[in-house]
Amino acid sequence: MTTVSYFGLTLLTLGAILGTYFWRGMGVLFASRVNSAGAVFQWVTFVSYAMLGGLIARMVVLPIGPLEETSLLIRSLAFATGVTVFLLLGRRVLPAVLIGVGSFITMMFFSSFNVAVP
Amino acid sequence: MITNPRAVDRIAIRDSLGYPAITLLASMIGFGSLVNESGLPLGLAIAGTLGIWGLPGQLTLVEMHAAGASAFFVILGVALANARFLPMAVSFMPLMPSRRKGIASDFALVQMLSINSWAAGLKRFPEIALELRRRYYVVFGAICMTAGLIGTIIGYLGVEMMPREIALGLIFMNPLFFAVLLAGVNNRPSLIALLIGAPLGLFFHLALPDFDLLLTGIIGGSLAFWIAQRWPRPDNSP
Numbered sequence: 001m002t003t004v005s006y007f008g009l010t011l012l013t014l015g016a017i018l019g020t021y022f023w024r025g026m027g028v029l030f031a032s033r034v035n036s037a038g039a040v041f042q043w044v045t046f047v048s049y050a051m052l053g054g055l056i057a058r059m060v061v062l063p064i065g066p067l068e069e070t071s072l073l074i075r076s077l078a079f080a081t082g083v084t085v086f087l088l089l090g091r092r093v094l095p096a097v098l099i100g101v102g103s104f105i106t107m108m109f110f111s112s113f114n115v116a117v118p
Numbered sequence: 119m120i121t122n123p124r125a126v127d128r129i130a131i132r133d134s135l136g137y138p139a140i141t142l143l144a145s146m147i148g149f150g151s152l153v154n155e156s157g158l159p160l161g162l163a164i165a166g167t168l169g170i171w172g173l174p175g176q177l178t179l180v181e182m183h184a185a186g187a188s189a190f191f192v193i194l195g196v197a198l199a200n201a202r203f204l205p206m207a208v209s210f211m212p213l214m215p216s217r218r219k220g221i222a223s224d225f226a227l228v229q230m231l232s233i234n235s236w237a238a239g240l241k242r243f244p245e246i247a248l249e250l251r252r253r254y255y256v257v258f259g260a261i262c263m264t265a266g267l268i269g270t271i272i273g274y275l276g277v278e279m280m281p282r283e284i285a286l287g288l289i290f291m292n293p294l295f296f297a298v299l300l301a302g303v304n305n306r307p308s309l310i311a312l313l314i315g316a317p318l319g320l321f322f323h324l325a326l327p328d329f330d331l332l333l334t335g336i337i338g339g340s341l342a343f344w345i346a347q348r349w350p351r352p353d354n355s356p
Contacts, residue, residue, distance in 0.1 A: 006159070008189070009158065009159065009162055011189070012179075012183065012189050012192060012193070013162050013165045013166060013169065013179070014169075015189065015192075015193040015196075016166070016169075016170060016175065016179045016192065016193055016196040016197075017165065017166075017169035017170055018193075019175075019193045019194070019196050019197030019200070020169070020170045020171075020172065020175050020196060020197060020200040020203065021169075021229065022197060023197070023200055023201055023202075023203040023204040023207070024203045024204075024207050024228040024229060024231060025225060025228065026204055026207075027203060027204045027205070027206065027207020027208045027210075027211065027228060028207055028211055028221055028224045028225055028228050029221075030204075030208050031207060031208050031210075031211040031212050031221070031224070041204065041205050041208075042307075042343060042346065043339060043340070043343045044198075044201045044204070044339075045201060045202055045205060045308060045311075045339075046307065046308065046311040046338075046339035046340070046342040046343045046346070047198060047201065047311075047335040047336055047338075047339030047340070048174075048198055048199060048200070048201040048202055048311075048335065048339070049300065049308045049309075049311035049312045049315065049339065049342070050311040050312065050314055050315030050318065050334055050335050050336075050337070050338025050339040050341075050342060051178075051195070051198055051199060051315060051319075051331050051332070051334055051335030051338070051339070052174050052199060052296070052300060052312065052315065053300075053311065053312035053313060053314065053315025053316045053318075053319060053334075053338065054315040054316060054318055054319020054320070054322070054323075054330065054331055054334035054335070054338065055174075055177065055178060055181060055199070055293075055296075055319060055331060056293045056296055056297050056300075056312075056316065056319075057315070057316035057317065057319045057320050058181075058319050058320060058323050058330070059177075059181065059292065059293035059296075060293050061320055062320060062323055062324075064181065064184045064185050065152075065155060065156050065184050065289075066155040066156075066285075066286060066289055067286065067289055067290060069286070070286055070290070075290065078290065078294070079293065079294060079297070082294045082297070082298065083294075083297060083298065083301070086298045086301065086302075087301075091298075091301075091302055093141060093295070093298050093299060093302065094137070094140065094141055094144070096294075096298045097144065097145075097291060097294050097295050097298060098144075100294045101287045101288075101290060101291045101294060102287075104286075104287050104290045105283050105284055105286075105287035108283035108286060108287065109283050
């Protein structure tokens with residue numbers, strides 16, 4: 001957790017919003033005029049996916065913030081449960097997330113790994 | 119072909135109020151709770167949801183900020199996390215042409231574009247008259263955004279009232295949601311990029327924490343690109 005002024009946070013959020021809108025706006029500008037399957041777009045999409053894969057792994061294995069107080073074993077098991085349900089039950093997002101999170105909460109309640117919060 | 123505006127409204131409401139609205143409500147509950155637990159204000163949660171309107175970018179904003187990355191890298195990271203909006207908008211906007219000349223209103227409408235409205239539009243548009251497609255998109259998108267906004271606020275305020283185990287479960291929902299949403303894309307090279315990125319992300323987080331996500335993206339993405347070039351398939355478009 002870092003302490004930043006509200007002004008700084010506002011600028012950061014605005015920057016993030018503009019950084020996202022950049023792609024949307026470019027999409028409108030280029031709509032139907034470019035081939036979205038072209039090499040540059042593909043590369044950017046893969047960069048995006050690889051980055052997100054890294055972020056997911058970090059959030060599960062090396063989380064920052066409140067999840068640090070939970071055990072790696074519980075996070076990994078619950079994550080694997082959710083993804084397995086997703087792959088087995090016809091790729092439905094909601095049941096997978098609910099069962100995965102449910103298993104996480106259940107393990108948290110019943111586990112001795114559960115570190116009490118001060 | 120549906121040519122009655124009322125009928126279009128009804129279909130848009132029915133399509134959005136089911137699965138998309140519930141999914142968005144749930145995922146944004148997770149996001150709102152994460153923002154609160156990261157010590158950030160409710161305003162950031164709301165602005166993030168409505169302004170970024172894409173869970174990966176929203177999570178990147180909170181996570182990179184919490185990790186102490188500098189503003190420049192946070193913004194670059196968020197932008198890269200949302201790069202998929204470019205090919206989405208390119209392929210989607212021409213499907214709902216404006217009655218008037220010009221694309222000025224498209225610049226406003228594109229803000230509502232998300233994976234949900236994109237998928238719903240691709241599915242429904244063939245049944246809807248050209249001039250009513252924007253109507254469908256706006257009704258659908260407005261309901262989705264409302265659900266996301268409500269979820270964000272519930273998550274932000276609710277996380278403090280829950281038992282600790284459940285509050286942590288809500289935060290844990292973020293990476294899981296994220297993983298299954300992305301794993302659902304029917305595009306093998308993108309999935310390869312996702313899987314290559316996972317170990318690279320851990321490695322760079324430990325080795326070069328300041329640039330971890332950017333290096334992961336550029337190296338992992340280029341590797342996936344290289345593989346995709348050597349393994350041409352018909353489903354290569356994002």
